Amino acid sequence: MSREDWQQQIDEFIDELNTVRRLSPHTLSSYRRDLEKFAQYCNSINIAHAELALSAHVRQWVAAQFRQGASGRSLQRGLSSLRSFYKYRTRKGSQHNPALGIAAPKSAKKLPKALDADSVGQLLNIDTDNWIGLRDCAILELFYSSGLRLSELVGINIHDIDWGDALLTVTGKGNKSRSLPIGRYAISALQAWLAVREQVTPADNALFIGNKGQRLGQRAIQLRLKKHSLVQGMNQNVNPHMLRHSFASHMLESSGDLRAVQELLGHANISTTQVYTHLDFQHLAKVYDAAHPRANRSKKSSK
Numbered sequence: 668m669s670r671e672d673w674q675q676q677i678d679e680f681i682d683e684l685n686t687v688r689r690l691s692p693h694t695l696s697s698y699r700r701d702l703e704k705f706a707q708y709c710n711s712i713n714i715a716h717a718e719l720a721l722s723a724h725v726r727q728w729v730a731a732q733f734r735q736g737a738s739g740r741s742l743q744r745g746l747s748s749l750r751s752f753y754k755y756r757t758r759k760g761s762q763h764n765p766a767l768g769i770a771a772p773k774s775a776k777k778l779p780k781a782l783d784a785d786s787v788g789q790l791l792n793i794d795t796d797n798w799i800g801l802r803d804c805a806i807l808e809l810f811y812s813s814g815l816r817l818s819e820l821v822g823i824n825i826h827d828i829d830w831g832d833a834l835l836t837v838t839g840k841g842n843k844s845r846s847l848p849i850g851r852y853a854i855s856a857l858q859a860w861l862a863v864r865e866q867v868t869p870a871d872n873a874l875f876i877g878n879k880g881q882r883l884g885q886r887a888i889q890l891r892l893k894k895h896s897l898v899q900g901m902n903q904n905v906n907p908h909m910l911r912h913s914f915a916s917h918m919l920e921s922s923g924d925l926r927a928v929q930e931l932l933g934h935a936n937i938s939t940t941q942v943y944t945h946l947d948f949q950h951l952a953k954v955y956d957a958a959h960p961r962a963n964r965s966k967k968s969s970k
Contacts, residue, residue: 672715672716672717673706673709673710673715673716673717674703674706676716676717676752676756677699677702677703677706677752680698680702680751680752680755680756681695681698681699683755684698697744697748698748698751698752701744701745701748701749702748702749702752704728704732704745705720705725705728705745705749708724708727708728708731709724709728712724712727717752717753717756717761717763718761718763720765721765722765722766722767722768722769724765725746725749725765725766725769726769729742729745729746729769729771732745733771739771742771743771745771746766746769746770746771749765749766750764750766750767753765753766753767780903780909780912781909781912781913781915781916781917782905782909782910782913784917786901787811787910787913787917789899789900789901790807790895790896790899790901790905791804791807791808791811791852792899793807793895793898793899795859798860798863798864798866798867799878801856801859801860801862801863802860802864802875802876803891803895804856804859804860805853805856805857805859805860805875806820806875806888806891806892807892807895807910808850808852808853808855808856808857809835809849809853809856809857810907810910810911810914811853811910811913811914812848812849812850812852812853812914813835813837813847813848813849813850813853813914813931814847814911814914814915814918814931814932815837815847815907815911816839816840816907816911816933817885817888817889817907817908818839818885819837819838819839819933820837820875820888820907821875821882821883821884821885821888822837822838823835823837823873823874823875824871824872824873824874825861825872825873825874826872827874828849828857828874829846830854833848833849833850833851833854834846834847834848834849835847835848835849837933839933840933843933845930845933847931857874864876867879867880868880870882875888888907889906889907892905892906892907892910893905893906911932914931915928915931915932918931
C-alpha cells in the first residue's frame with residue numbers, strides 16, 4: 668500500500684470531525700498534525716496502513732517523540748488523537764485500536780522560581796511615605812514572612828493576628844486552618860499599616876483593603892506586586908507564588924527540616940513540599956560532610 672492510504676484515512680476522519688462534530692479549525696488542525704506525525708513515523712518503518720500499526724509501534728513512536736523533547740502533555744494529546752482516530756475506524760468496521768492502554772510519559776514538574784535573599788531585600792525596600800505604600804509593604808513582608816498562598820492572604824481579617832504571640836491564623840486548602848509565626852519585620856510593617864488603615868473607611872474587618880474600603884482582591888494584589896518588582900528594578904516580574912517559594916526555599920536551606928516546612932506551607936502530603944526544594948549541591952555536600960559518619964570528604968592525601 669502507498670503513503671496515500673494513510674492520508675486518505677486521515678482526511679476521512681478529519682472530514683467527519685468537521686461535518687458531524689463541527690470542531691473548530693484549530694482543533695481539527697491539532698488532530699491532523701498529530702495523526703500525520705504518526706503516519707510519517709509508520710511510513711518510515713514500512714507500516715503503510717492504519718490496520719498494520721500495532722501497539723508496539725505506538726509505544727515506539729511515543730518513545731521517539733519523547734526523546735526528541737516532546738512534553739508529556741503533547742504526547743498525551745497525540746495518543747488521544749490516535750485513540751479517537753481508531754475509534755472512528757471501529758465504527759466503520761475495524762476491530763483494531765493499537766493506542767488503547769498506552770500512557771504517555773509524565774512531564775517533569777517545573778520548579779517554581781525563587782528569589783535569593785538579596786533580591787527579596789531589594790523587593791521589600793519600597794517607598795512607605797503614604798498609606799498605599801505602608802499597606803503594600805505589609806503585604807509583601809507578610810507574604811515572605813509566613814509563606815502564604817495568595818488566597819490565604821486575601822482572606823485574613825484583623826482578628827486573625829495574635830499580637831502577643833506573633834501568630835497568624837489562616838484558612839488554607841480544604842478549609843483547614845493553621846497558625847503561622849510572623850517575623851519581626853512583618854510585625855513592624857503590619858503595625859505601621861494598621862496605624863493608617865482608618866484613613867480609608869473600612870467596609871469590614873479585612874486586614875488589607877483598597878481605596879474604597881473593600882477587601883483587596885487577588886488580582887489587585889498580583890498587580891501591586893508586579894508594579895513593585897518593576898519599580899524596584901527587579902529583572903523579572905514577581906508573583907505571590909515566587910514569594911511563597913522563596914520563603915520555603917530559604918527556610919529549608921537554613922533548617923533542613925522538610926517536615927517543618929511542610930507544616931508551615933500547609934501541605935497535606937510531603938511530596939508536595941518536595942517540589943519546592945531545590946537545595947544547591949554545595950549545600951547538600953556540606954550537610955553530607957557534617958552529618959555522615961563515614962563521609963570523610965575533607966582533603967586528604969591518598970595512600
